[in-house]
């Protein structure tokens with residue numbers, strides 16, 4: 001059985017050699033992430049072109065996920081290099097301090113509204129929580145703090161408010177420019193950082209489509225506020241990412257496991273897709289094998305029902321960008337063996353014919369015991385519905401659309417297949433579908449397969465047929 005959970009890896013300096021790209025693809029990479037917090041458009045353009053070219057050379061389509069920087073609030077820079085803060089010290093974050101004029105006592109910030117968002121008694125976390133500041137008072141743009149946890153502090157480190165509540169809008173001017181870039185390189189997914197609500201997602205989509213983009217929107221859940229608006233966000237987006245780095249700083253690391261489980265299961269309930277991200281294989285930046293804790297983390301995300309697991313620094317700047325994908329591959333495959341069938345949507349009412357066919361196919365597949373499901377799909381919605389149901393049966397999405405092939409590569413248990421048969425003869429189409437599965441070695445004579453499709457091919461939302469066929473018999477039928 002092929003691995004169901006999908007692997008996303010961030011591209012960076014460590015993945016630039018073409019042989020590394022080839023090996024990552026061979027190891028089973030599904031989605032390449034470009035992080036716009038780093039590097040130039042030119043660099044990202046080259047990376048996108050190279051990986052698409054090498055994927056095609058290997059006979060596959062890969063999805064590209066472009067991750068916006070978002071309003072990551074940062075401190076400015078220090079005039080004389082890093083400073084050292086000790087517990088009990090006084091320190092000021094001053095919105096009026098020029099960005100390059102930081103000193104031992106005070107530093108500027110990239111977010112001029114910061115002083116309006118914090119008050120006496122708040123806690124600010126710098127550098128992903130390494131430094132903790134208690135806000136004593138706010139006076140004319142100067143946030144007067146006392147150091148609770150000290151340490152070294154260098155240029156441009158991030159600032160989060162414990163418990164959330166920083167109101168910076170999700171899209172900065174840089175993000176708006178980056179969205180045009182995403183449209184230009186035809187990103188398959190656009191990941192929007194620090195969304196607060198559904199409106200942030202809808203605005204990003206509007207800008208992306210207006211710039212000529214077509215891909216899906218991934219809402220990154222990394223603010224406390226997003227948790228309060230989660231249904232609105234899930235419904236506005238095509239997928240969510242549990243962005244555990246920033247989310248952990250906002251809500252507290254101990255809250256993360258429960259939040260991850262809730263987010264993934266809510267996404268599935270609402271027929272959406274979930275990505276689990278950050279520090280999954282952190283030790284493999286340096287080491288050739290993961291820690292036991294990392295093995296458990298990945299396996300638990302699989303058991304939680306995640307569609308994909310994501311690598312950041314592990315691949316982009318790590319020493320083992322290929323080995324880390326191989327490790328994810330084997331851990332996911334093994335964890336998938338202990339996933340049980342869900343009773344998901346057993347009691348729900350379906351609003352659409354194609355949705356009902358998708359559900360009927362999964363119910364039948366799980367209870368009759370078929371070898372594979374082949375769904376002829378234009379936009380991928382049929383296979384998305386199918387893949388929300390836990391199952392060990394592979395779902396092949398057969399489509400002529402390159403964009404759909406790339407998009408559905410993110411969905412758990414779904415495998416894109418290029419298929420471009422135009423025929424009014426139903427037997428001929430069915431038989432070509434089965435021949436395609438035979439060619440891939442996923443079925444053999446005697447196996448049962450389910451085929452779903454519409455009366456009229458090439459029209460979206462038209463799936464209205466479910467056919468159960470036995471491999472081998474398709475040849476006899478064809479001769480009638």
Ligand SMILES: Nc1ncnc2c1ncn2[C@@H]1O[C@H](COP(=O)(O)OP(=O)(O)OP(=O)(O)O)[C@@H](O)[C@H]1O
Pocket residue numbers: 010011012013035037038039067069072245278312313316317
């Ligand atoms: N393309 C790249 N070039 C150089 N370094 C990178 C690149 N991508 C990631 N990194 C490194 O890997 C680390 C983790 O990257 P990651 O993609 O997780 O950042 P992130 O969580 O999106 O946060 P941010 O948006 O602040 O970068 C970064 O801090 C950076 O040091």
Ligand SMILES: CC(=O)C(=O)O
Pocket residue numbers: 193220222242243244245246247277278
């Ligand atoms: C991925 C990301 O942005 C985070 O974990 O914060």
Ligand SMILES: [K+]
Pocket residue numbers: 035036037067068069070193
């Ligand atoms: K980012």
Ligand SMILES: [Mg+2]
Pocket residue numbers: 193222243245246
């Ligand atoms: Mg983040």
